[in-house]
Amino acid sequence: MKDIAVQDMRTFVLMGHTGSGKTTLADAMLFKMGQSERLGSVDNGSSVGDYTDEEKARKTTIYAKSFSGTYKTSTGKKMGLVFCDTPGYADFVGQVIQASRIASSALIAVDAHAGVQVGTMKAWKQCDALELPRAIVVTGLDRENASFETALEGIRAAWGHKCVPVEVPLHDNSGVVDVVATVNPPEDVAEVLNEAKGELIELAAETNDSLIEKYLAGEALAPEDVTRGLRAAILGCHLVPVFACVAAKGEGLVELMDGICRLLPSPADRPMKDVSGKPVDTSATAPFVGFVWRTVNDPFIGHMSFIYVCGGTLKADIDIHNVNKDQKERIVQFSELNGKKLTSIDEAKAGEIVAVAKLKATVLGDALCQGGVKTTFAPFKFPNPVMWHAVAAKTQGDEDKIGTALHRLADEDPTIKVERHADTHETVLSGMGDTHLAVAVDRMKKRSGVDVVLSTPKVPYKETITGRGEGHYKHKKQSGGRGQFGEVYLRTEPLREGDAEWFEDAVVGGAIPNNFIPAVEKGVVEGMVRGCVAGYPVINVKSTVYDGSYHDVDSSEIAFKIAGGRAFRESMSKSKPVLLEPIMTVTIWVPDQFMGDVNGDMSHRRGRIVGMDAADGMQVITAEIPHAELFHYCAELRSMTGGRGSFEMAFARYDVVPGSVAQKVIAEAVKVKEEDQE
Ligand SMILES: Nc1nc2c(ncn2[C@@H]2O[C@H](COP(=O)(O)OP(=O)(O)OP(=O)(O)O)[C@@H](O)[C@H]2O)c(=O)[nH]1
Numbered sequence: 001m002k003d004i005a006v007q008d009m010r011t012f013v014l015m016g017h018t019g020s021g022k023t024t025l026a027d028a029m030l031f032k033m034g035q036s037e038r039l040g041s042v043d044n045g046s047s048v049g050d051y052t053d054e055e056k057a058r059k060t061t062i063y064a065k066s067f068s069g070t071y072k073t074s075t076g077k078k079m080g081l082v083f084c085d086t087p088g089y090a091d092f093v094g095q096v097i098q099a100s101r102i103a104s105s106a107l108i109a110v111d112a113h114a115g116v117q118v119g120t121m122k123a124w125k126q127c128d129a130l131e132l133p134r135a136i137v138v139t140g141l142d143r144e145n146a147s148f149e150t151a152l153e154g155i156r157a158a159w160g161h162k163c164v165p166v167e168v169p170l171h172d173n174s175g176v177v178d179v180v181a182t183v184n185p186p187e188d189v190a191e192v193l194n195e196a197k198g199e200l201i202e203l204a205a206e207t208n209d210s211l212i213e214k215y216l217a218g219e220a221l222a223p224e225d226v227t228r229g230l231r232a233a234i235l236g237c238h239l240v241p242v243f244a245c246v247a248a249k250g251e252g253l254v255e256l257m258d259g260i261c262r263l264l265p266s267p268a269d270r271p272m273k274d275v276s277g278k279p280v281d282t283s284a285t286a287p288f289v290g291f292v293w294r295t296v297n298d299p300f301i302g303h304m305s306f307i308y309v310c311g312g313t314l315k316a317d318i319d320i321h322n323v324n325k326d327q328k329e330r331i332v333q334f335s336e337l338n339g340k341k342l343t344s345i346d347e348a349k350a351g352e353i354v355a356v357a358k359l360k361a362t363v364l365g366d367a368l369c370q371g372g373v374k375t376t377f378a379p380f381k382f383p384n385p386v387m388w389h390a391v392a393a394k395t396q397g398d399e400d401k402i403g404t405a406l407h408r409l410a411d412e413d414p415t416i417k418v419e420r421h422a423d424t425h426e427t428v429l430s431g432m433g434d435t436h437l438a439v440a441v442d443r444m445k446k447r448s449g450v451d452v453v454l455s456t457p458k459v460p461y462k463e464t465i466t467g468r469g470e471g472h473y474k475h476k477k478q479s480g481g482r483g484q485f486g487e488v489y490l491r492t493e494p495l496r497e498g499d500a501e502w503f504e505d506a507v508v509g510g511a512i513p514n515n516f517i518p519a520v521e522k523g524v525v526e527g528m529v530r531g532c533v534a535g536y537p538v539i540n541v542k543s544t545v546y547d548g549s550y551h552d553v554d555s556s557e558i559a560f561k562i563a564g565g566r567a568f569r570e571s572m573s574k575s576k577p578v579l580l581e582p583i584m585t586v587t588i589w590v591p592d593q594f595m596g597d598v599n600g601d602m603s604h605r606r607g608r609i610v611g612m613d614a615a616d617g618m619q620v621i622t623a624e625i626p627h628a629e630l631f632h633y634c635a636e637l638r639s640m641t642g643g644r645g646s647f648e649m650a651f652a653r654y655d656v657v658p659g660s661v662a663q664k665v666i667a668e669a670v671k672v673k674e675e676d677q678e
């Protein structure tokens with residue numbers, strides 16, 4: 001946007017609960033800005049924003065997308081608007097984390113009928129974490145029984161009196177009136193409007209010593225002073241202006257867009273900070289600094305890096321430096337984005353987002369700089385997965401294809417993880433919920449053309465011992481020619497914490513010659529891979545080989561390896577072996593009324609509550625729960641709480657599987673072994 005100064009740019013992110021009207025608003029703004037010829041609609045699949053097949057099919061946003069264009073305000077000022085639409089559905093939180101990182105402010109949509117919802121609270125929390133200035137837009141005012149006043153009450157109950165309307169809708173939905181500028185408000189909104197006006201002027205005055213003096217002296221503040229004060233209050237997160245808009249009908253739309261231009265910060269007011277907290281110089285003449293906030297492999301637009309220009313000016317046909325990778329990249333050309341529409345441009349300044357194709361080494365979170373600048377940014381932090389599927393190819397021979405396709409998915413979506421579990425021989429796909437994984441699997445099938453089978457992953461059990469024991473094995477074979485001979489006496493005991501020496505040679509007098517000790521060790525390693533309880537790998541066991549015997553002619557490495565393995569197995573089985581399972585620390589957020597159900601459910605999951613707290617109007621339960629009981633928790637918690645509960649988890653430790661559960665696991669292992677032998 002060549003002719004627009006950085007101060008006249010507004011880069012913001014649309015956030016809020018699913019269905020609160022973000023994409024509808026994005027479409028309406030794009031139409032108003034002349035970026036679309038017709039008003040797009042989520043409902044009939046013509047949305048500029050929700051353009052992918054998976055979004056059209058589900059009528060919901062799945063991927064964060066950026067839009068840009070110019071907008072002429074009612075006072076005739078030309079501004080540059082860049083905004084990202086994000087998904088409200090909890091499964092796609094990763095996209096919100098990415099898009100909110102680069103925004104100078106957030107616009108949070110609240111549906112008037114539904115009020116403040118879980119997704120609204122989450123959006124707010126995310127803004128808090130980033131200290132992101134924000135505004136609220138109340139949507140859906142034309143819905144039956146919707147009331148601006150009720151919505152406002154809910155908003156203020158959640159976040160207090162820093163949320164103040166700057167536009168108030170008329171009760172007949174014929175439009176909105178400006179709070180500060182309106183002198184004689186229509187009667188039906190006079191009360192709300194007058195109260196808000198007083199609050200806004202006071203908040204504006206508080207941002208500046210000379211204004212507060214004037215205000216206290218009862219002098220009227222000049223309109224420019226009020227606007228300047230409001231902008232400062234918003235930038236400092238002391239004020240959250242509340243707008244009202246029925247986007248599809250255009251009611252309040254111009255006022256909202258004017259308000260964004262007039263009140264919200266520009267990228268120069270709130271520059272991105274580098275990893276050390278230093279703000280990037282946003283001026284057009286500064287060296288170019290860009291931040292890769294998203295990468296995609298899109299069937300429409302190919303492999304792309306989306307770069308947010310933090311400062312300086314990006315020009316075409318230049319070499320830039322990827323500071324994170326210390327590598328040169330060449331940018332031949334770049335485009336501005338509006339959904340799937342790419343428009344080639346030759347210059348971009350702070351606040352703009354450009355798409356660049358086929359960068360060699362650049363990945364999400366990288367900094368791209370010019371002029372010897374060495375800026376880098378703090379890495380993104382994404383929540384751990386909460387849902388898992390074991391993925392296998394339906395047809396043998398397709399494994400490689402699936403592997404590649406899965407890795408491509410994980411490349412563009414950092415909340416998707418693909419891991420090959422050596423212990424269980426499974427490929428496990430994990431993500432933020434059932435819908436997230438269903439979308440990912442659909443996308444992968446479509447791209448790679450292979451069919452997959454999904455199943456509940458196997459628990460990566462492990463085995464260890466809780467006592468000491470001894471084992472002995474004499475491997476002796478005499479069948480024709482040369483025989484085989486090796487005898488091993490071995491002791492096992494729990495490996496002390498911090499002790500790295502898990503294998504000790506305590507043989508004296510050459511009972512086993514030194515050159516065969518490594519073979520015994522190999523045998524022990526093999527024994528540890530298989531365990532003795534249910535065939536799982538063994539951890540935290542110390543083995544000491546202390547005696548044995550050999551034969552001058554018949555002893556061999558293989559004989560001692562076999563003897564070492566068998567002696568280990570016998571010793572381990574005499575050392576009170578146990579089965580271990582991964583235990584996770586789980587943090588669960590639920591509204592008050594579901595506490596009983598969620599806590600009650602914990603005992604079925606063998607969970608142990610370790611803490612309870614309240615935050616953001618929710619109860620926060622911390623518990624330790626075996627991973628085996630959590631594979632379906634995401635969907636089950638949602639159904640228990642009408643979609644309002646959510647959780648996060650992290651690996652805590654391995655712990656002993658209780659007897660009754662262990663018996664089932666052992667029985668299952670025996671069954672599988674028998675089937676394998678058939
Ligand atoms: N009556 C009415 N319907 C609206 C309004 N805004 C959006 N809708 C409808 O509400 C539904 C959801 O709107 P979207 O714009 O897709 O909501 P969203 O916030 O983008 O939802 P996610 O992408 O799932 O996060 C659609 O059917 C819209 O037509 C509004 O102001 N009034």
Ligand SMILES: [Mg+2]
Pocket residue numbers: 022023024050060061085086087088
């Ligand atoms: Mg949407």
